[in-house]
Amino acid sequence: MSRQLLHYETFELPEQEEWVVFVHGAGGSVSTWKYQVDDFEKHYNLLLIDLRDHGLSKDVDPMMDAYSFQDISQDIKAVMDQVGVKTAHFVTLSFGSVLVQDFATRYPYRVKKIVFAGGIFKGTWAIRSFVHFAKALNSVLSYEKMYSFFSYLLMPRERNQKARRLYQMQARRLTQKEYLKWVALYDEFFRLLAKFSHRPLVNPGLIIMGGDDYVFLSGAEEFDQLQPRARLQVIPKTGHICNVEQPEQFNQLALDFLGAGNMTQGRSASTKQYESSYSE
Numbered sequence: 001m002s003r004q005l006l007h008y009e010t011f012e013l014p015e016q017e018e019w020v021v022f023v024h025g026a027g028g029s030v031s032t033w034k035y036q037v038d039d040f041e042k043h044y045n046l047l048l049i050d051l052r053d054h055g056l057s058k059d060v061d062p063m064m065d066a067y068s069f070q071d072i073s074q075d076i077k078a079v080m081d082q083v084g085v086k087t088a089h090f091v092t093l094s095f096g097s098v099l100v101q102d103f104a105t106r107y108p109y110r111v112k113k114i115v116f117a118g119g120i121f122k123g124t125w126a127i128r129s130f131v132h133f134a135k136a137l138n139s140v141l142s143y144e145k146m147y148s149f150f151s152y153l154l155m156p157r158e159r160n161q162k163a164r165r166l167y168q169m170q171a172r173r174l175t176q177k178e179y180l181k182w183v184a185l186y187d188e189f190f191r192l193l194a195k196f197s198h199r200p201l202v203n204p205g206l207i208i209m210g211g212d213d214y215v216f217l218s219g220a221e222e223f224d225q226l227q228p229r230a231r232l233q234v235i236p237k238t239g240h241i242c243n244v245e246q247p248e249q250f251n252q253l254a255l256d257f258l259g260a261g262n263m264t265q266g267r268s269a270s271t272k273q274y275e276s277s278y279s280e
Contacts, residue, residue: 002063007056008079011037011046019085020044020258023076025094025118026182027147027171029055032093034166035247036254040091043260047088049079051099053178055170067181069188073103080110089258091115093243094216098189101196104203114205115254118240121207122197122219123190147171147179155239157212163241197222201229206257208250210238231257 009030020040024032030048040046050057052067052075064071076099080088089112092100097119104111120127148168155164174182205227209220211234224232233253235246243250 002059002061003057004061005082006052006060006075006079007050008083009046009048010083011041013041013043013045016045018044019088020046021076021080021085021088021090022046022048023090023092023096023100024049024051024054024170025092025096027054027167027174028093028096029170029173031055031166031170032241033091033243035244036091036251039251039255043255044089044258045085047080047083047085049076051075053174053181055173064181066184069099069102069185069192070106072099073106076103077107077110086110087112089113089115091117091254092119093117094120094240095189097121098192098196102192105199108202111203113258114201114203115257116205116207116220117243117250118209118213118216119207119220119223120216121193121223123193124215124219126215127219128190144172154215155241157239159237160212160239160241160245163239163244166244167241197226201227203229204257205230206254207232208242208253209234210240210242210245211236212239213242216240 007030022030022033022036024030029050033048037046037048051072052060060075080086087110090100090103092114094117097116100111100114100116104114151164151167151171155167207220207224207230209217209232211217213220217234220232224230235242235249235253238245
């Protein structure tokens with residue numbers, strides 16, 4: 001059965017008007033943010049979205065043979081309109097950093113501040129090599145095996161294990177056909193990276209990176225130097241999915257940036273009891 005909107009989940013506070021919208025990266029789902037909900041919901045209304053083909057956002061109308069960044073931005077806007085979110089802060093991960101910059105360009109009045117976790121800001125040789133390697137492997141490896149392989153390349157250390165496992169589990173919900181639609185976005189993806197690297201950020205941005213993120217950290221450092229409205233924070237001994245590996249540090253940095261102040265002590269993000277509407 002098809003659906004008219006992306007799957008989404010909300011957490012609302014009485015008498016609270018500010019919203020935070022969470023947009024995961026390629027292969028993710030709302031469960032990407034399982035270690036954020038507990039702390040963020042103390043201060044804000046939350047909207048968590050599954051992008052097309054991800055999580056429970058299957059067979060979303062209108063059906064498409066190929067996607068564009070405009071399509072994805074329109075999907076996000078449609079969910080915000082349905083929920084009644086006029087403006088919001090955004091928190092996004094990895095590939096989502098480009099999605100949200102595209103969204104902010106198209107709908108600047110809908111975006112306040114942006115938190116970029118493990119952001120991608122430059123089409124370095126390493127990133128291009130990853131993409132071309134992935135395309136080459138499509139003909140010899142199943143999508144699931146290839147995704148598992150790349151998760152080890154991206155997060156090879158023992159301390160990356162928790163994030164790597166979550167990354168692999170979420171990605172299993174994508175089919176080969178769905179995956180290829182997202183891979184086809186990478187030509188536009190690299191064009192947007194080049195465009196956004198020199199276009200001043202309209203919205204204040206906090207970039208939170210792991211010190212072990214050897215593929216994407218240098219691009220984030222360069223972006224930080226070029227963008228007066230961006231600020232970079234690096235969490236040592238942490239990999240690409242820093243919001244999962246070091247949730248307490250990530251949450252504190254993000255909430256301070258958004259203006260929530262010091263978080264209430266007592267509940268640890270690492271013991272979050274949040275359960276999505278589907279199990280992992």
